[in-house]
Amino acid sequence: MTDFQSPSVPSASGRPLRVLALCLGNICRSPVAEALLRRELEAAGVAAVVDSAGTGDWHVGRGADPRSREVAARHGLHLNGQGRQLSAADFYEQDVILAMDTSNLADARRLSPPDGEARLTLMREFDPLSPGADVPDPYYGGARGFEDMFVMLERSARTFAAAARAAATAGGGGAGGDSDSTD
Numbered sequence: 001m002t003d004f005q006s007p008s009v010p011s012a013s014g015r016p017l018r019v020l021a022l023c024l025g026n027i028c029r030s031p032v033a034e035a036l037l038r039r040e041l042e043a044a045g046v047a048a049v050v051d052s053a054g055t056g057d058w059h060v061g062r063g064a065d066p067r068s069r070e071v072a073a074r075h076g077l078h079l080n081g082q083g084r085q086l087s088a089a090d091f092y093e094q095d096v097i098l099a100m101d102t103s104n105l106a107d108a109r110r111l112s113p114p115d116g117e118a119r120l121t122l123m124r125e126f127d128p129l130s131p132g133a134d135v136p137d138p139y140y141g142g143a144r145g146f147e148d149m150f151v152m153l154e155r156s157a158r159t160f161a162a163a164a165r166a167a168a169t170a171g172g173g174g175a176g177g178d179s180d181s182t183d
Contacts, residue, residue: 016047023100026054026083031064040161059083091116101134126159
């Protein structure tokens with residue numbers, strides 16, 4: 001494995017870090033990422049408010065896909081949220097928006113107001129095994145795709161939490177880069 005240095009996480013300046021996991025429909029990847037980020041941030045001792053959303057509106061008000069709920073439950077997590085769509089307010093209310101793939105990231109950048117404050121980046125920028133790769137959408141696949149998704153998200157969430165802990169301890173941005181809102 002090459003030397004991996006995770007990207008920085010913005011400091012929350014004495015308040016909980018606000019993180020949003022973003023995918024297409026908010027029923028497969030982002031609800032699982034939300035639960036994993038919440039678990040890993042809590043384990044790292046980082047005060048955080050974690051949410052998830054989709055770029056599309058197809059599943060607003062619906063629960064997570066049963067296959068996502070199943071894989072999460074096998075790993076001791078429960079997905080209780082309801083699908084919602086990314087809103088303009090998210091770009092001001094969140095510190096970090098973690099997109100599941102490059103298409104979601106491009107959509108978020110396109111929708112972001114010019115003065116939006118959230119840092120936009122890929123979830124797997126925090127994956128030491130495949131930094132910057134997409135989290136493939138398992139929606140049209142089988143159970144293996146959901147398990148693979150879980151493993152990628154868990155690894156990325158753990159690294160994100162460590163970077164957030166480093167940023168909180170340092171009182172500024174973490175190691176490995178700046179906290180530009182459009183990275």
